[in-house]
Amino acid sequence: MPRLGADMEAGTLLEWHVKPGDRVRRGDLVALVDTDKAAIEIECFEDGVVQEILVPPGTKVPVGTPLARLGTAAAAAAPQQPAAATALVPPPPSSQPTPERVAPAPAAGRVHASPLARRAAAELGVDLAQIHGHGPDGAILLADVEGAASPAAAPREAAAARAEVSIVSRPATDADRAAAMRSAIAAAMTRSNREIPHYYLGTSIDFSRAQRWLDAENAQRPVTERLLPAVLLLKAVALALREVPELNGFFRDGAFLPGEGIHVGVAISLRQGGLVAPALHDADRQSLGDLMRALADLVRRARSGGLRGSEVTDASITVTNLGDQGVESVFGVIYPPQVALVGFGRVSERAWAENGLVDARPVVGASLAADHRTSDGHRGARFLSAVDRLLQNPEEL
Amino acid sequence: MTRKELEAIVKRVLSGIAPEADLETLDPGTDLRESLDLDSMDFLNFLVGLREETGIEVPDVDVTRVSTLASCLDYLAARGGG
Numbered sequence: 001m002p003r004l005g006a007d008m009e010a011g012t013l014l015e016w017h018v019k020p021g022d023r024v025r026r027g028d029l030v031a032l033v034d035t036d037k038a039a040i041e042i043e044c045f046e047d048g049v050v051q052e053i054l055v056p057p058g059t060k061v062p063v064g065t066p067l068a069r070l071g072t073a074a075a076a077a078a079p080q081q082p083a084a085a086t087a088l089v090p091p092p093p094s095s096q097p098t099p100e101r102v103a104p105a106p107a108a109g110r111v112h113a114s115p116l117a118r119r120a121a122a123e124l125g126v127d128l129a130q131i132h133g134h135g136p137d138g139a140i141l142l143a144d145v146e147g148a149a150s151p152a153a154a155p156r157e158a159a160a161a162r163a164e165v166s167i168v169s170r171p172a173t174d175a176d177r178a179a180a181m182r183s184a185i186a187a188a189m190t191r192s193n194r195e196i197p198h199y200y201l202g203t204s205i206d207f208s209r210a211q212r213w214l215d216a217e218n219a220q221r222p223v224t225e226r227l228l229p230a231v232l233l234l235k236a237v238a239l240a241l242r243e244v245p246e247l248n249g250f251f252r253d254g255a256f257l258p259g260e261g262i263h264v265g266v267a268i269s270l271r272q273g274g275l276v277a278p279a280l281h282d283a284d285r286q287s288l289g290d291l292m293r294a295l296a297d298l299v300r301r302a303r304s305g306g307l308r309g310s311e312v313t314d315a316s317i318t319v320t321n322l323g324d325q326g327v328e329s330v331f332g333v334i335y336p337p338q339v340a341l342v343g344f345g346r347v348s349e350r351a352w353a354e355n356g357l358v359d360a361r362p363v364v365g366a367s368l369a370a371d372h373r374t375s376d377g378h379r380g381a382r383f384l385s386a387v388d389r390l391l392q393n394p395e396e397l
Numbered sequence: 398m399t400r401k402e403l404e405a406i407v408k409r410v411l412s413g414i415a416p417e418a419d420l421e422t423l424d425p426g427t428d429l430r431e432s433l434d435l436d437s438m439d440f441l442n443f444l445v446g447l448r449e450e451t452g453i454e455v456p457d458v459d460v461t462r463v464s465t466l467a468s469c470l471d472y473l474a475a476r477g478g479g
Contacts, residue, residue: 215457218457219456219457219458222454223441223444223445223448223454223455224445224448226441226444226457228437228438228441229437230437230438269436271415271416271417271434272417295438296438296441296442299438323437324430324436324437
């Protein structure tokens with residue numbers, strides 16, 4: 001059971017996506033886990049063959065508990081050597097507390113179903129709204145969908161599901177979940193302001209070239225492939241981090257630990273309150289089109305449930321864009337153990353002087369909150385200038 | 398398609414994006430982004446939803462013409478949805 005947030009002590013195994021005998025690869029989604037605040041898809045940590053499920057669905061176990069036994073390739077070839085089998089356990093629970101990055105509670109009135117159940121329902125032509133779920137809080141599980149598709153099997157499986165979940169204690173309402181998320185954000189932000197000596201830099205960036213390029217580009221794109229200004233800002237941040245890598249990573253055990261890739265966390269506000277900041281992996285290496293698709297997918301899953309474990313733990317910096325809310329600038333609070341947070345305000349038309357002439361241009365406010373233990377204002381300023389310079393050549397992003 | 402049918406479609410798309418909103422009390426003259434607290438991604442998803450449901454693509458230059466429920470219905474009707 002991986003730790004998916006600093007305040008997570010235990011998790012409830014909601015659903016297995018694999019069974020004994022299945023071959024799995026590193027990164028495969030193998031199980032759905034509920035952390036009391038969110039249902040998160042758990043990824044496999046290595047290649048192998050599932051030998052035994054150790055934790056049945058509906059069971060709540062402490063962080064660090066082996067969930068399943070996995071045979072490595074060598075063990076599969078020589079099954080007489082059980083010593084080669086490894087338990088499917090997460091890497092040692094990281095010290096990275098990410099309690100603020102949790103997925104949403106289901107909105108009231110919407111069908112609450114696991115991602116696997118949704119997929120199966122689509123494949124089997126089952127209407128989720130017509131099914132009574134037997135998971136926690138009435139969530140629809142795969143067994144419920146399969147039961148609805150083949151009624152004969154339903155009573156036994158549904159009864160089994162009921163028996164499994166009856167031993168689980170869980171928050172009863174959406175209000176409980178909202179309160180749990182609020183207190184998780186409170187804990188992380190309190191720690192941030194207590195421990196991290198922040199410094200803040202801000203600048204105004206001429207967005208006219210980026211806007212012109214975006215308008216011309218979007219005029220040619222169908223609505224399904226249209227780009228948002230936020231994607232240009234994210235890509236510019238990701239590329240600027242290559243030039244100032246000391247802003248991309250973590251402060252752990254008294255020292256800076258560089259991020260293994262440029263995984264940009266995107267602050268996503270949830271309609272029912274609170275926020276999550278899941279990671280866009282390797283944002284510096286994605287085209288704008290790919291980044292836009294990834295962002296749309298991330299926002300959708302953040303708001304409907306179904307974030308992956310790696311997405312809630314991997315972000316090596318966070319970007320928050322409050323432009324839609326109309327503010328000009330953001331003075332951010334860093335998500336520990338990250339060391340920087342980049343904020344963008346709205347793109348608005350302002351008087352702009354250049355080469356002795358004044359005209360009206362779209363301008364965006366950019367800010368950096370950074371950890372003074374790992375970088376200085378000089379390097380922070382260099383980062384913001386790099387973002388500015390990159391946005392002046394949008395066709396190269 | 399009648400205006401009532403169009404309105405039902407638009408509201409169905411909106412309810413998928415802002416499930417908690419009470420669309421029955423939505424003032425047709427107010428800005429959708431403001432009254433339903435839609436961000437740019439939500440609004441883009443609204444345009445994608447309109448295309449899926451009506452087949453009408455709102456080009457980027459026309460986005461301001463669908464900013465309220467009333468203007469959106471006018472626009473869709475004029476573009477052959479009504």
